Amino acid sequence: MAFGRSKNSEAAQQSAERRRREDDAPRLAAIVPELGELKLEIGERRLGTTVSHVRRIVVANAPALFVLTCVHKGCEGGGHDITRELVAALKRHEKRFVGSSACQGTIGPDSCGSALEYVATATYHS
Numbered sequence: 001m002a003f004g005r006s007k008n009s010e011a012a013q014q015s016a017e018r019r020r021r022e023d024d025a026p027r028l029a030a031i032v033p034e035l036g037e038l039k040l041e042i043g044e045r046r047l048g049t050t051v052s053h054v055r056r057i058v059v060a061n062a063p064a065l066f067v068l069t070c071v072h073k074g075c076e077g078g079g080h081d082i083t084r085e086l087v088a089a090l091k092r093h094e095k096r097f098v099g100s101s102a103c104q105g106t107i108g109p110d111s112c113g114s115a116l117e118y119v120a121t122a123t124y125h126s
């Protein structure tokens with residue numbers, strides 16, 4: 001049986017795919033049971049300025065999956081998957097750590113190359 005696909009449903013499909021990945025991912029609390037709070041400060045350079053925002057992770061039911069979308073409109077196939085390095089640092093019980101990622105997506109014929117930096121702060125139960 002084949003399901004019809006239209007251009008309009010592409011975005012819906014992407015968010016469904018994302019939800020499925022989040023559902024399939026192990027829970028953060030299962031991987032790092034001692035984790036108390038987790039906060040991410042995310043900064044992205046765009047047009048010479050840095051746009052930053054803070055994301056508080058609800059540890060109790062958060063999936064161990066950290067994929068941030070690219071801020072550039074028109075970027076295809078981009079985004080930042082910081083899951084592996086983030087989970088590794090949490091397993092080491094690091095209280096504050098920084099990382100960066102460059103977008104691998106493309107905008108038209110050009111590579112996006114949007115740079116993202118993050119500062120993660122975490123607390124742990126002893």
Ligand SMILES: [Zn+2]
Nearest residue numbers: 070075078112
């Ligand atoms: Zn991008």
